[in-house]
Amino acid sequence: RRGEMARSTQLIDNEVFRAFATYTAIVLLKMMLMSLITAYFRITRKAFVNPEDTASFGKGESAKKFLRTDPDVERVRRGHLNDLENIVPFVGIGLLYALSGPELSTALLHFRIFTGARIFHTFAYLIPLPQPGRGLSWAVGYSVTFSMAYRVLKTVWLL
Amino acid sequence: RRGEMARSTQLIDNEVFRAFATYTAIVLLKMMLMSLITAYFRITRKAFVNPEDTASFGKGESAKKFLRTDPDVERVRRGHLNDLENIVPFVGIGLLYALSGPELSTALLHFRIFTGARIFHTFAYLIPLPQPGRGLSWAVGYSVTFSMAYRVLKTVWLL
């Protein structure tokens, strides 16, 4: 039993892996927050997509008018999809990167810049900030993931 | 060679990790099923989006009328996207959670509730069930992932 516990906590004792776990949890929670923001705008803007979601507003035509798109809702949804497109590669490649044995300081630099860039990206999308604010924060996060992928491939390459 | 095999099966010998692997495989297969359901509705409702997909129905105007959206197809696609938005955080955070050394019974509780909630969510979306059935099942899955993230951050925190 103790041996099993020891084994199971090996990875989690590694500092680079702990840093990866911390930042991954943060960016995934940030991505999950987009669902709540979407729900908030759907309810305050009264803009729904499923007929069953408007049933509490009454029946027939009175409820049907709430089946519509709203610019604010669509904006949050685009931000959410952009998170999926960028945070999924970060988590997948970041895990392999954390296991490839990088220096802790280098790894922290990657994780911190990515996380900061994605949080800035969300603000830039939702406020919205004038371009190229959103574009640059997207490019920074993208480059960090690319840099980690380069190290992973250089370290593990087995085709 | 034997040493390598032994090493490679360490994680998989851990009971919490085996439970995580089982439930992750189940929810990811469930998510993959959405592609088949989308394909089924596209073919039976004759509602396609790519011109090359309607070529077998003839050329020109006769095929063009099948390039359209269908409410049933769109409903499955929304369920599929909702899966991506919720199952991706579960898999990422759940992996870190499984490595953080939780009690097997606590871990099983998290994995079982999440998996049950997401399977219910799919039925609630596709039938569809009246609200708040779908909303509640979404919230249950969301809360499970949040609870796992809390434990991960408490255990590994290294910023």
Add this chain to the structure above:
Amino acid sequence: RRGEMARSTQLIDNEVFRAFATYTAIVLLKMMLMSLITAYFRITRKAFVNPEDTASFGKGESAKKFLRTDPDVERVRRGHLNDLENIVPFVGIGLLYALSGPELSTALLHFRIFTGARIFHTFAYLIPLPQPGRGLSWAVGYSVTFSMAYRVLKTVWLL
């Protein structure tokens, strides 16, 4: 310090895991490429979705006409979403599969076929090739992930 390094590189020394890491990095980079292709088509077709993205084209009506959908942009976006729907399960199930101790040759077969199928799928979508080219390449990748999930569940099953 050395002990920690040794521990952190255990998984990465395993050949099956190295192969998984290589192919996962490749398919995730391929998926990330879709963002660049979308950006390329948005700029060359002048088809944007956020008002702040067209500010450099002038103000008012002159910029508003670039807020539109373009068939080429939408095609790349569908390919990107299809990648998310299929590459996410591959990465999640593939990780568990790599840890379940398969033969290296069997694992390489799975990873190579999946990666080849997804690269073909992207070309089939973007050129586009006549069906069933795209459909078949989708089905091949889908089947590979399904085969890995079967082995994972057979090996680890703990409900």
